[in-house]
Amino acid sequence: MPSLFRRADRSVLIAAGAALAACAGLVAYGVVDTGESDGRPERRTPTASVTYEVSGQGTADITFQARSEAGKATVVKAAALPWRKTVDVPLGQAPNVSITLGENGGRARCTLAISGRYVQSATASGTFGRATCAGALPTTPATAS
Structure with a gap:
C-alpha cells in the first residue's frame, strides 16, 4: 500500500504544479497584454x-470645470490667493470658474483664458462676495485654436 500512496502524492503534486503554472501564465499574459488586441485605437x-486665475488677498472657495466629460466641477476650499490653474476641458463644454469669499470679505478677481486668450474677468467683494467667469469652447477640433 505505501507505493500506492506515493503514486497518489506524486499525481497530486504534478496536478498542483500544472495548475500553478497555468495561473502564472495567465498572470504573465495580463501583465504584458497591451489592451490593443481588438485593433481599434483608443478613443480620446x-x-x-x-487657465483659471483668481487674484486678491486672503482665501476664497473656488469652483472650476476640468477634464470631466460629465461636466462635474472641482472645488477648492479656502484656496490661498493668488491662485492659478491650467486644465484641459473637453470641447463643447462651457469652462467656468466661480469664487466665493468668506465671512471676512475682501476683494478677489477671477479671470478665464482659453488657449492663452483672456475671455472674461469678474470681481467679487464684501462678505461672502461672489463672482463667476465663463467662456465657450468650440464643439469640434477643427475650430479649436
Whole structure:
C-alpha cells in the first residue's frame, strides 16, 4: 500500500504544479497584454487648454470645470490667493470658474483664458462676495485654436 500512496502524492503534486503554472501564465499574459488586441485605437475626447486665475488677498472657495466629460466641477476650499490653474476641458463644454469669499470679505478677481486668450474677468467683494467667469469652447477640433 505505501507505493500506492506515493503514486497518489506524486499525481497530486504534478496536478498542483500544472495548475500553478497555468495561473502564472495567465498572470504573465495580463501583465504584458497591451489592451490593443481588438485593433481599434483608443478613443480620446478632444480638449482645449483653459487657465483659471483668481487674484486678491486672503482665501476664497473656488469652483472650476476640468477634464470631466460629465461636466462635474472641482472645488477648492479656502484656496490661498493668488491662485492659478491650467486644465484641459473637453470641447463643447462651457469652462467656468466661480469664487466665493468668506465671512471676512475682501476683494478677489477671477479671470478665464482659453488657449492663452483672456475671455472674461469678474470681481467679487464684501462678505461672502461672489463672482463667476465663463467662456465657450468650440464643439469640434477643427475650430479649436
